Amino acid sequence: MAEFSIDRFVDRYARRAAGMTASEVRALFAVASRPEVVSLAGGMPYVQAIPAAEVAAVAHEVLSEMSDVALQYGGGQGAAGLRERLAMLMAEEGVIADPEDVVVTTGAQQALDLIGKIFVDPGDLIAVEAPAYVGALTAFGAYEPRYLPIELDADGMVVEQLEQALVRGERPKFVYTVPNFSNPAGVTMSYPRRQQLVALCREASIPIIEDNPYGLLRFEGDPEPCLRTLDPENVIYLGTVSKTFSPGVRVGWALAEPSVVQRLILAKEAADLCGSSLNMLLTERWFSDETRWRGTLTGLVDTYRSRRNTMLAALDEYMPDGATWTSPHGGFYVWVTLPTWLDAKALLAAAVERRVAYVPGTAFYPDGRGTNQLRLAFCFPTEDRIREGVALLGALLGEEEQLYRSLQG
Amino acid sequence: MAEFSIDRFVDRYARRAAGMTASEVRALFAVASRPEVVSLAGGMPYVQAIPAAEVAAVAHEVLSEMSDVALQYGGGQGAAGLRERLAMLMAEEGVIADPEDVVVTTGAQQALDLIGKIFVDPGDLIAVEAPAYVGALTAFGAYEPRYLPIELDADGMVVEQLEQALVRGERPKFVYTVPNFSNPAGVTMSYPRRQQLVALCREASIPIIEDNPYGLLRFEGDPEPCLRTLDPENVIYLGTVSKTFSPGVRVGWALAEPSVVQRLILAKEAADLCGSSLNMLLTERWFSDETRWRGTLTGLVDTYRSRRNTMLAALDEYMPDGATWTSPHGGFYVWVTLPTWLDAKALLAAAVERRVAYVPGTAFYPDGRGTNQLRLAFCFPTEDRIREGVALLGALLGEEEQLYRSLQG
Numbered sequence: 033m034a035e036f037s038i039d040r041f042v043d044r045y046a047r048r049a050a051g052m053t054a055s056e057v058r059a060l061f062a063v064a065s066r067p068e069v070v071s072l073a074g075g076m077p078y079v080q081a082i083p084a085a086e087v088a089a090v091a092h093e094v095l096s097e098m099s100d101v102a103l104q105y106g107g108g109q110g111a112a113g114l115r116e117r118l119a120m121l122m123a124e125e126g127v128i129a130d131p132e133d134v135v136v137t138t139g140a141q142q143a144l145d146l147i148g149k150i151f152v153d154p155g156d157l158i159a160v161e162a163p164a165y166v167g168a169l170t171a172f173g174a175y176e177p178r179y180l181p182i183e184l185d186a187d188g189m190v191v192e193q194l195e196q197a198l199v200r201g202e203r204p205k206f207v208y209t210v211p212n213f214s215n216p217a218g219v220t221m222s223y224p225r226r227q228q229l230v231a232l233c234r235e236a237s238i239p240i241i242e243d244n245p246y247g248l249l250r251f252e253g254d255p256e257p258c259l260r261t262l263d264p265e266n267v268i269y270l271g272t273v274s275k276t277f278s279p280g281v282r283v284g285w286a287l288a289e290p291s292v293v294q295r296l297i298l299a300k301e302a303a304d305l306c307g308s309s310l311n312m313l314l315t316e317r318w319f320s321d322e323t324r325w326r327g328t329l330t331g332l333v334d335t336y337r338s339r340r341n342t343m344l345a346a347l348d349e350y351m352p353d354g355a356t357w358t359s360p361h362g363g364f365y366v367w368v369t370l371p372t373w374l375d376a377k378a379l380l381a382a383a384v385e386r387r388v389a390y391v392p393g394t395a396f397y398p399d400g401r402g403t404n405q406l407r408l409a410f411c412f413p414t415e416d417r418i419r420e421g422v423a424l425l426g427a428l429l430g431e432e433e434q435l436y437r438s439l440q441g
Numbered sequence: 442m443a444e445f446s447i448d449r450f451v452d453r454y455a456r457r458a459a460g461m462t463a464s465e466v467r468a469l470f471a472v473a474s475r476p477e478v479v480s481l482a483g484g485m486p487y488v489q490a491i492p493a494a495e496v497a498a499v500a501h502e503v504l505s506e507m508s509d510v511a512l513q514y515g516g517g518q519g520a521a522g523l524r525e526r527l528a529m530l531m532a533e534e535g536v537i538a539d540p541e542d543v544v545v546t547t548g549a550q551q552a553l554d555l556i557g558k559i560f561v562d563p564g565d566l567i568a569v570e571a572p573a574y575v576g577a578l579t580a581f582g583a584y585e586p587r588y589l590p591i592e593l594d595a596d597g598m599v600v601e602q603l604e605q606a607l608v609r610g611e612r613p614k615f616v617y618t619v620p621n622f623s624n625p626a627g628v629t630m631s632y633p634r635r636q637q638l639v640a641l642c643r644e645a646s647i648p649i650i651e652d653n654p655y656g657l658l659r660f661e662g663d664p665e666p667c668l669r670t671l672d673p674e675n676v677i678y679l680g681t682v683s684k685t686f687s688p689g690v691r692v693g694w695a696l697a698e699p700s701v702v703q704r705l706i707l708a709k710e711a712a713d714l715c716g717s718s719l720n721m722l723l724t725e726r727w728f729s730d731e732t733r734w735r736g737t738l739t740g741l742v743d744t745y746r747s748r749r750n751t752m753l754a755a756l757d758e759y760m761p762d763g764a765t766w767t768s769p770h771g772g773f774y775v776w777v778t779l780p781t782w783l784d785a786k787a788l789l790a791a792a793v794e795r796r797v798a799y800v801p802g803t804a805f806y807p808d809g810r811g812t813n814q815l816r817l818a819f820c821f822p823t824e825d826r827i828r829e830g831v832a833l834l835g836a837l838l839g840e841e842e843q844l845y846r847s848l849q850g
Contacts, residue, residue, distance in 0.1 A: 039700035084508030099493030291448035304547035
């Protein structure tokens, strides 16, 4: 793209697109993708651990045996055989699902977009975690909502805050949560909080959107029941194979009530007609061999666990006094809170110059909070690189601290 | 899905989703998908003509040689190498494109959705052909526009009608057209009309969305220049590999000005993060072997030409007096106009009972027109099936005509 161009369409865009301009952070990430920079920013799965030869064999099988289906359009709901496999995957986490109630989407991200499309009118209120998955904020953002941010603590969403908001008379269209190993905070909702949230939302007739990309990436401890299990009628559940298999096939899904499913299918067809038959059949077959998919997943979890351990140890070693961080039991992310006088967004340019990148906390709030917070991802870099990146970041923060103290004193 | 369920979310949907319920026509198509029914309804490409073994070999190559990329997330704009190939495909039709100005989408359908998202506020006017591609009406429909339908004749859009609307003071956000072998009408915009449309829209600063899925499926005659060629600044061009290769990979694209491209990328990322890296690399490699892709395309065009010939001959033989139809020089569709007293939507159930299906004309108008029209697709069924289907339809229409005359006389 040319960097400067007269925008002849400038007065023709929709209101929702007026703010659609590339951010400064985006520009920095272009720099951060240089190989010499240790990126602790992106949440890319470690796909190098997927046995590519086996994927190639599966793709070859699908195209040899059923190319007439694999190369053709499919229905808007997604391939029936795949939906059965996805029901099986949900059963791994205790969710009982009828494949007829599943809509296959282009990653779970598309499910977020379609949910925004069918539920959100401009000005509608949506309850989100603070901090929340940035992709959900951008997906919903296209439908011009207002946000009700509910804080997180070590036990996940502080449900009391939602309750107080309801008492105040706020009526969110839905509550959006990533209860397991949340992105970006890395925290997991406790069982009491889950019970509390489900009861509150049922009582108030407010649907819950439960987004669970990381549930099967558990390093330790026992899983809590899914919200969908606690209330199958009032919870719309989202899943993806991007973390258990590959994001390159773009297969996610929504599990919902038939009335919602019908609308999601129509919204999906309006958005892109149907998913990729080839990718759906490939994914279905990948998950049809239990030894294969479990073996791959176990390998991924072991890798992520080691990397998490390395990152936590490096944070202990290199972070200056006053910084705190979460200790995730699974998933991809550690959430760091710096002393309040540090601005993680303002520091990003200096960090990238020193060859380390992260995502500033403000990206995860709809309201400008999080200036002294940042997200670190341990999923993709090797342990050496993680240690190197955290050391570089720690050195920068230490110098900033010294500078601050010298100015104070 | 359960057929009857209490919709506990009924008062929570967005305004745009209120009308999202499965139509009667949709229910009929479920019946029409039974193998004994000759479907002249769906626009499924004849993917049986794609050499599946070669696709399998290409998929195997991609996964063997570059699984780290194929199985990973990609950027929102789409793989750079694929965008170069797509620029090459556009050059086949005379469109000069910088790969930096291309955004890869999930089929061209997603480009329609993203264009609706960045341009359309509720109540905005959009100029569409009458009849128009039904998928464009549903994609744009999610953004709650009003429509300005511009009629088609044998030379494509009757641009004078658009001109008159502008004189009346109507200000559409954009004009949407399928200038080559339109879906559903099968007509092609003449060169004078193209010049007229492009000059009018440039003068009025109204962008044109040129959707060109069928341009390379020409059976006879010389191509007209693309609208994008006539005005590269004011035309957003959409393409797809669904008709030249396979719809199963869901690869389409938009070519636009940098300012529009930037917004399309952000809207794409909000909608589904990125396309399937695997499918993008597979498609890139498919089109990197000129003998392979040209050979496949030539085979498809030859098949479609023969099927078009068969359908036109069968229509001549079996249609009752008073029915007329278009003679497409390419693409997938013939558009049939019946005597005004026949209702193609009301007749569909009887047609399906007699084992033939079509799409009623009303689906292609935003305003209830087209009751006596229908779309027939010759792309997928064999020539025998096409003849059989048209004969079944002709017999039904003939009997309806006799019944009408006996009631009249």
